[in-house]
Amino acid sequence: MRLMVAQANGDTAVYVLKGEEAVNVTAVDGTLGPDLGAIVARGAQGLQAVGAAVERGTAVATAALTPALPIARPGKVICLGLNYANHAKEGGHEVPDYPSLFMRGATSLIPAGAPMIRPTCSEQLDYEVELMVIIGKSGRHISADNALDHVFGYTLFNDGSVRNFQRKTAQWTPGKNFDGTGPTGPVVVTPDELPPGAEGLHVETRLNGKVMQSATTADMLFKVPYTLALLSEYTTLEAGDMIAMGTPEGVGHARRPQVWMKPGDVVEVEIEGIGVCQNTIVAEEG
Numbered sequence: 416m417r418l419m420v421a422q423a424n425g426d427t428a429v430y431v432l433k434g435e436e437a438v439n440v441t442a443v444d445g446t447l448g449p450d451l452g453a454i455v456a457r458g459a460q461g462l463q464a465v466g467a468a469v470e471r472g473t474a475v476a477t478a479a480l481t482p483a484l485p486i487a488r489p490g491k492v493i494c495l496g497l498n499y500a501n502h503a504k505e506g507g508h509e510v511p512d513y514p515s516l517f518m519r520g521a522t523s524l525i526p527a528g529a530p531m532i533r534p535t536c537s538e539q540l541d542y543e544v545e546l547m548v549i550i551g552k553s554g555r556h557i558s559a560d561n562a563l564d565h566v567f568g569y570t571l572f573n574d575g576s577v578r579n580f581q582r583k584t585a586q587w588t589p590g591k592n593f594d595g596t597g598p599t600g601p602v603v604v605t606p607d608e609l610p611p612g613a614e615g616l617h618v619e620t621r622l623n624g625k626v627m628q629s630a631t632t633a634d635m636l637f638k639v640p641y642t643l644a645l646l647s648e649y650t651t652l653e654a655g656d657m658i659a660m661g662t663p664e665g666v667g668h669a670r671r672p673q674v675w676m677k678p679g680d681v682v683e684v685e686i687e688g689i690g691v692c693q694n695t696i697v698a699e700e701g
Contacts, residue, residue, distance in 0.1 A: 416431060416462065416465065416466075416604075416605045416607075416608065417431065417432040417602055417603075417604055417605075417608065418430070418431060418432070418451065418465070418485075418568070418602070418603045418604075418605070419432055419437065419477075419480070419482060419485075419600070419601050419602050419603070420449070420450045420451060420482070420483045420484065420485050420486075420600070420601075421437070421480035421481055421482050421483055421601070422480065422481040422482075422483050423439075423475070423479060423480050423481070426449075427449040427450065427483050428440070428441035428442060428449055429441045429447055429448070429449070429450065429451060429454065429465070430477075430480065431465060431469045431472075432477060432602065433474065435476065435477055435478070436474040436475065436476060436477060437474065437475055437476075437477045437480060438468075438469045438472035438473065438474050438475075439472055439473070439475070440465050440468035440469050440472055442472065442473075443468040443469075443471050443472045444464055444467070444468040446464070447461070447464060447465060447468065449487075450483065450484065450485065450486050450487045451485050451486050451549070451567075451603060451655075452486050452487070452488075452655055455486070455549065455550075455551050455567050455654050455655050456654050456655065458551060458552055458654070462605065481526075481528065482526045482527045482528050482529075482600055482601035483526050483600075484524060484525070484526050484599055484600060485549065485570055485599065485600050485601075485603050486549070486655055486657070488521050489521065489524075489655055489656060489657045490653050490655050490656050491518065491650070491652075491653070491656040491657070492518060492519040492520075492521075492524070492656070492657045492658075492659065493516060493517075493518055493646060493656070493657070493658050493659070494516070494517050494518065494519055494545075494574060494591065494658075494659040494661075495514040495515070495516060495637065495642065495658070495659065495660055495661040496514060496515030496516070496517065496587065496661060497510075497511050497514060497515045497636075497661065498514055498635050498636050498637055498660060498661025498662075499630060499634050499635060499636065499661060499662065499663040499664060500634070500636060501630075501634075501663065501664035502661070502662055502663050502664045502665075502666065504664075505664050505665075505666070505669035506666075506668075506669060510636070511636070513645075514636070514637050514642070514645075514661070515587070516646075517586065517587045517588060517591055518588075519591060519592055519597055519659075520592050522592075522594045522595075523591070523592045523593060523594060523595070523596055523597045524597045524598075524599050525595050525596075525597065525598055525599070525694070526598070526599065526600055526601065527571070527598055527599070527600045527601035527691075527692040527693060527694065528601070528693065528694065529595070529598070529694060530595065530694065530695060530696075530697040531573075531575060531595060531596060531598055531676075531682065531694040531695065531696050531697070532593070532594060532595035532596060532696075532697060532698075532699050533676065533677065533678060533696055533697070533698055533699060534577060534593050534594075534699045535698070535699045535701070536580075537577045537578075537579055537580060538675050538677070539577055539578040539579045539580075539668070539673075539675050540575060540576075540577055540596070540675055540676045540677075540696065541575070541576045541577075541578050541666050541667040541668050541674075541675065541676065542573055542575065542620050542622065542627065542628075542666065542667065542676060542682050542684070543573060543574035543575070543576060543620075543628075543662035543666060544571075544572075544573060544618050544619065544620040544628050544662055544663070544684035544685070544686070545571075545572040545573070545574050545618075545659045545660055545661060545662050545684075546569060546571075546572070546613055546616070546618065546632055546639075546659075546660040546686060546689075547569065547570045547571060547572040547599060547657055547658065547659050547660070548566055548569060548613075548639055548642075548643075548657065548658040548659075548660065549566070549567045549568045549569070549570065549603060549655070549656075549657055550565055550566065550567060550643075550652045550653065550654055550655065550656040550657070550658070551565060551566055551567025551568070551654055552564060552565045552567075552654060553565075553651060553652060553653045553654050554647055554651070554652055555647050555650075555651040555652070556647055556648065557643055557644050557647040557652065558644060559640040559641050559643075559644040560640070562639065562640040562641075562642075562643035562644050563606065563611060563612060563639065563640055563643075565643060565652060566606050566639070566643075567603075567605070567654070568603040568604055568605045568606065569603070569604050569606070569609060569613045569686075569689060570599065570600050570601075570602060570603045570604070570689065571598075571599070571600060571601075571602070571684055571685075571686055571689055571690065571691070571692040572597065572598070572599050572659045572684075572692075573597065573598040573599075573620075573682065573684045573692055573694065574591065574597060574659060574662060575593070575596030575597055575598070575676075576590050576591055576596070576666075576668075577589070577590040577593050577596065578590060578668045580593070595699075598682075598684070598692050598694045599657075599692070600692060601690065601692065602689055602690040604688065604689050604690075608688065609688050609689075612638055612639040612640055613632055613639060613686075613688075613689075614632060614633060614638065614639075615631055615632060615633045616631060616632045616686050616687040616688055616689070617629070617630075617631050617685075617686070617687040618630055618631065618632060618663060618684075618685070618686050618687070619684070619685045619686075620665065620682065620683070620684050620685075621682070621683045621685070622667075622674070622676065622680060622681075622682050622683075623680055623681055624681075627665050627666075627667070627674070628662065628663050628664070628665035628666070629663075629665065630663030630664070630665075632660070632686075634663060635660060635661065637660075637661075639660065642658065642660065643658070646658065676696045677696060678696050678697050678698040679695070679696065680695070680696040681693065681694070681695050681696075682694055682695075682696065
């Protein structure tokens with residue numbers, strides 16, 4: 416199933432995508448809620464309710480919808496750094512045997528299509544295409560063998576990074592949490608539509624139409640099942656949590672000359688089988 420949270424006529428709702436058309440399932444069954452939060456919390460029953468609602472809904476053109484965040488206020492957004500060997504090397508890091516981990520706050524996230532904000536205090540806004548995992552079943556001490564049972568779906572993430580602030584501390588938190596720098600979505604694809612663990616999917620970033628990153632999720636050092644097991648060693652993964660799986664080589668800060676996104680630029684991140692997340696860069700107001 417391909418799902419999108421979107422706005423139309425001032426209302427936010429969950430839509431099921433069918434080619435160039437979309438069905439508003441929230442309008443059919445109000446218990447599904449305005450985003451994926453309630454559906455994810457209900458697990459298999461939530462998807463069953465969506466399936467029942469889509470049979471009774473009316474289709475509209477997908478192009479008429481304005482994407483919203485898949486989950487308006489996710490519980491935890493955990494991000495992996497250095498999960499592709501060549502990206503670690505281009506940044507001057509050793510290939511890790513344990514991923515770098517950091518978290519993102521909700522105010523840093525924006526939907527596909529929304530303005531991506533370059534802050535007034537820095538010109539070093541960089542792009543990072545990433546696979547995003549949405550947790551569908553809570554768990555602690557999850558085994559790698561059973562980890563994929565905890566996945567609700569997969570979406571796109573552009574881990575917009577303000578590089579000079581990222582390097583102000585060893586923890587990366589400032590540079591990874593500027594408001595309006597983390598485009599997410601628009602499409603969430605359930606696991607039955609993709610290879611197990613979203614393995615072997617082509618990932619790409621284009622800046623003003625030029626390919627900047629091109630790789631495959633098969634290159635990830637820490638695959639989805641192992642990552643969920645690793646994270647659940649220290650925290651309970653809850654339904655609605657989101658896990659960003661890291662980015663491949665080709666980021667702007669490692670290029671010579673370096674490439675920073677500037678107002679007016681259009682950045683697209685794409686993952687095979689999921690879709691495209693496109694955003695235009697704007698300068699922070701004030």
